[in-house]
Amino acid sequence: MGIVYLIGDYMTKKFAVIILSIVLCIGVLFTSCSYYSSNSYETQEFLMGTVVLQRIYHKNAEMIAKEVNGRIAEIESVMTINKPGGEVNLLNDAAGEEYVNLGKDTLYVLEKARQYSEISNGAFDLTIGPLVESWGVFSNNPKVPSESEIDELLKLVNYKDINIDLENSTAMLAKKGQIVDLGGIAKGFAADEVIEIYKKHGVESAMISLGGNILTLGGKPDGSPWTIGIRNPRGKDGSYIGIISVKDKAVVSSGDYERFFEKDGVRYHHILDPKTGYPADTGLIGTTIVSDISIDADALSTATFVLGLEEGMKLIESLEGIEAVFVTEDKKIYVTDGLKETFIFRDESKEFEYVEKR
């Protein structure tokens, strides 16, 4: 009896070990494969004058990505002023004349843009259009306007001249020649809309970048946060000066490196200061905003860039749930208190200095 029992026990152990090792092997294979899972779908499209990159973890990712691109194209067609048609063009064409009927999306973005113009005391100004047009920064033939031209155009830039009637879904610009330009905020809105599409399809993990305006849904499939490099404003595309790890956050950068041209040895960038009419020159070369909602980050990255370090920092600290990274002309990096624990300073160029305490 005793011997039989011992043999039985021995055999069970042997099988247990073999089965256990097979399970372990399969486990290794399984986890390794799922990490490189084909569930990760990545795609990029030229939309809204930039590259829209999506990474989606979902079995229907390809179909969802197509729907997303369609939605972005729709938003672009309604809000663009670089192509004919669209509601913002109608609003601009009727400036100083009459109220124009607008759709829900345009009204929402217009009102948000007006609010951020107010909050930033005009550092971000949705009526910047006449200046943008004159400089032609987004055209293929940018130029430096004459001083008298800039002085004339500055009279048309004033966010207080936009009248929005939410009740009747209409809006109007006060003076003829005024131009609303939603370029500094429409991509942020589009990203927020995209996240809604992801959620609708049950996606739990995805990331979208609209020309570097990044919005993440959840974390990565393994539960870890997304790691996002903060662009080195003096490095080439893809180089960075630090890393932040986020889940469910928007990360949007603005900088003098995005679009610029040179004339007579002077470098002119695309972020115009609504007060001077010239490219913002307040000592910053890059700003990055981290927030829950992308439209907020988009507007604030431009606003803080124009405000400069001190004023920009003050504005961000006055707002709930918004964090920022500032990079100055003298190559110093400052972050708001809420980011100090998660910001990793990593500068391969070795040109920048991280100032932890101000």
Place this chain on the structure above:
Amino acid sequence: MLKKGDLIILGFAIILIAASFIGVSIYKSSGENARKIAVIIKDNQEIKRIDIDAVSEPMEITVLGEYNDIVLVEKGRIRFKEADCPDKVCVNTGWLTEKGDMAVCLPNKTMIKIEGQSDDVDIVTY
């Protein structure tokens, strides 16, 4: 006390587990997974797909459009060599060598990209 049989089984189990780890790491670093595939995209259409590790002689690919771009491919790397667009951002991006690297010529709606994901960060703002 471990018997001789136990030791054999134990040894077998350890070898099996080790082998699967080694197998996976070889799988990851060879064959399809290690290959660097570059794609050239123009107006949202893929126009060329190149295994850049398999390129022996440098080659140039001209992408025509509103502006013209010349893409240069060498063993293990790819870049925009020349462009007649106004900003030259694409050329200044330099060589792409790692998975996930991307260079874009916005004016000509052209981009080159090495497929796959970077081991470093998930994405960089701009």
